[in-house]
Amino acid sequence: MKPIVFVFLCLITINEVLAETIDASANNGTLGFVGEHAGMVFTGTFTRWQAELVLPPAVNPKISAEFELNSATTGDSVYDSTLPEGDWFDVENFPTATFESESIVLGTDDKFEVIGNLQLRGKSLPVEFILHRKDGKLTAEFDIDRLAYEIGAESDPDAEWVSQYINMRLTISTST
Amino acid sequence: MTRLRYNGFAIALHWLTAIGVLVLIGSGLYMVNGDISKADQFSLYQWHKAVGVIVLNVVLLRILVRLLCKPPGLPESLPQLHKHAAKLGHFLLYLLVIMIPISGWFMVSASPFGLPTFVFVDWIKWPHIPFVERNKTVESIANWTHMILAYAFICFICGHILAVIHHHRHHRLNLLKRMWWSRDK
Numbered sequence: 001m002k003p004i005v006f007v008f009l010c011l012i013t014i015n016e017v018l019a020e021t022i023d024a025s026a027n028n029g030t031l032g033f034v035g036e037h038a039g040m041v042f043t044g045t046f047t048r049w050q051a052e053l054v055l056p057p058a059v060n061p062k063i064s065a066e067f068e069l070n071s072a073t074t075g076d077s078v079y080d081s082t083l084p085e086g087d088w089f090d091v092e093n094f095p096t097a098t099f100e101s102e103s104i105v106l107g108t109d110d111k112f113e114v115i116g117n118l119q120l121r122g123k124s125l126p127v128e129f130i131l132h133r134k135d136g137k138l139t140a141e142f143d144i145d146r147l148a149y150e151i152g153a154e155s156d157p158d159a160e161w162v163s164q165y166i167n168m169r170l171t172i173s174t175s176t
Numbered sequence: 177m178t179r180l181r182y183n184g185f186a187i188a189l190h191w192l193t194a195i196g197v198l199v200l201i202g203s204g205l206y207m208v209n210g211d212i213s214k215a216d217q218f219s220l221y222q223w224h225k226a227v228g229v230i231v232l233n234v235v236l237l238r239i240l241v242r243l244l245c246k247p248p249g250l251p252e253s254l255p256q257l258h259k260h261a262a263k264l265g266h267f268l269l270y271l272l273v274i275m276i277p278i279s280g281w282f283m284v285s286a287s288p289f290g291l292p293t294f295v296f297v298d299w300i301k302w303p304h305i306p307f308v309e310r311n312k313t314v315e316s317i318a319n320w321t322h323m324i325l326a327y328a329f330i331c332f333i334c335g336h337i338l339a340v341i342h343h344h345r346h347h348r349l350n351l352l353k354r355m356w357w358s359r360d361k
Contacts, residue, residue, distance in 0.1 A: 038214035077298040078222065078291060085290030086310050154288035154310065161214065 022053040022138070022174055024065075029138075029172035031067055035146075036163040037079070044074035044083075051099075053138070053172070055131075056106035063101040063114060063131075070095065087154045094121045102126075110134065120149045136175030143167050179248040181354045186245065189238040190355055193273065196231035197333070200224060200276075204326060225284060225293045229302045232277035239270065251349050262339070269336060272329045279325060282318035286311040 032045040049067030054060065069089040074080055084091040101116035112131040117124045129142035143165040147153055156162050182190070206212070207220040250259045284293060285304035293302040308314045343349040 038218040040215050077294060081292040081301070082290050087288040087290060154312075156289075161218070 020055070020058075022055070022172065024051040024053065024138075024172040025049060029170065031065075032169045033072075033166050034169065035166040038161055042074050042076065042079060044072050044079070047071040047073055051172070055112055055133075056104060061101075061104040061112075063099065063104065063116065065099040067097050068095060069097055069120075088152055090121055097121075099127070104131075114140070118144065120144075121151060123149050125149065133174070136173060138172040138174055139170065141167055141169045179246075180360070181248055181356070181358065183241075183245050184357055186238065186241050186247070187355055187357055189234055189241060192234050193231060193238060196227055196234060197273065197329075199227055200231060201326065201330060203227070222291075222294070225280070225302075226295045228277045228280050229293060229295050232274070232281070235270070235273050235277075239274075248354055251347075251351075253347060253349065254343070258343075265332065265336060265339065269329075269332055272325055272332060276322060276325045276329060279318045279322040281305060282308060283315055283322055285309065286315035286318060288312065288315075 026045075026047050026049060029051075030045055031049050032043060034041065034043045036042070046067045046069075048071035049065065051063065051065035053063045055063075070084050070091040072080070072083050072089065074083075083089050086092070097118065097120040099116055099118050101114055103113075103115045105113045107113050107130075110133040112133070113128070114131050115126065115128050118127045119125075125144075125148055127142055127144065129140045131138055131140045145164060146162070146166050147157065147159070147164055152162055181187070203220055203224045207217055207224060210217075212220070250262060254262070281302075282305055284291065285306075286308040288310045290304075290309065293304075294300060295302055340351050343351050
């Protein structure tokens with residue numbers, strides 16, 4: 001084996017060994033959402049979700065996540081009863097939502113530029129967000145267009161009651 | 177001995193219904209036509225639904241009491257035509273006070289919003305009518321029915337009150353006594 005090939009293989013191996021897989025769930029993180037209804041801000045979280053993150057400098061960085069839509073809770077019984085309904089999350093037909101990354105690029109200041117697809121209610125749409133790593137935490141937030149996923153499209157197609165954009169918020173503790 | 181007034185429980189249910197109906201009419205007109213914020217409008221809708229459920233149950237109980245306990249006959253001095261009109265009027269009032277909350281119930285059940293109806297507390301959840309969920313046709317028909325019957329009901333209530341005043345003035349009959357508590361029969 002030529003020395004250059006050996007060194008190259010060693011570098012790949014070291015890189016893979018150093019590549020850390022972060023397993024996340026409601027035990028070490030929160031996956032939440034914020035929106036507005038009737039001019040009032042509502043916040044909620046998914047209590048059942050899991051994600052696997054392999055971040056750069058790994059050779060094949062990826063983020064995959066799955067969350068159960070009927071685990072959404074807001075602390076308001078009216079919202080909690082409504083969200084699983086057919087025109088909203090439609091949990092009967094689409095019990096889970098998933099996210100799969102397509103590219104993760106390490107930027108400056110421990111920021112990762114993530115591009116991927118969020119599949120919700122049977123629709124897979126591209127999303128982009130910045131994943132920040134700071135103080136033993138990974139955090140990210142991005143908006144989704146609920147009408148693009150046909151969430152509440154029959155009830156409120158003009159976003160007269162519920163805001164069209166829902167802010168998704170992710171926090172994962174990476175410190176052991 | 178012939179009873180001259182309704183029994184005390186029926187009287188209580190009558191006035192409870194009357195108060196509930198007035199609250200529903202007032203809140204219904206205000207939440208639809210009033211210049212209020214979306215937040216207040218939403219709260220009022222939830223409140224209106226909860227009161228509607230209570231009124232529907234009170235009216236059903238009222239009908240049961242009426243079937244089980246014979247109501248007092250109409251005063252002998254009342255002209256025959258007026259007696260017929262009173263019976264028809266009372267029947268229509270009962271019909272409307274049942275139909276209006278039921279049409280509202282259909283409206284809520286068929287709405288794609290799928291909002292639940294909690295009766296003021298989280299542990300009393302009034303169910304939706306099955307097989308009509310997310311049915312915009314049913315929702316639309318129920319919506320119109322609810323509105324038209326509500327306006328008709330306002331007219332009937334006015335007629336009901338005016339009839340009591342009319343009989344008091346022209347026939348010297350205090351019909352209100354029939355629907356108020358007293359130690360006398």
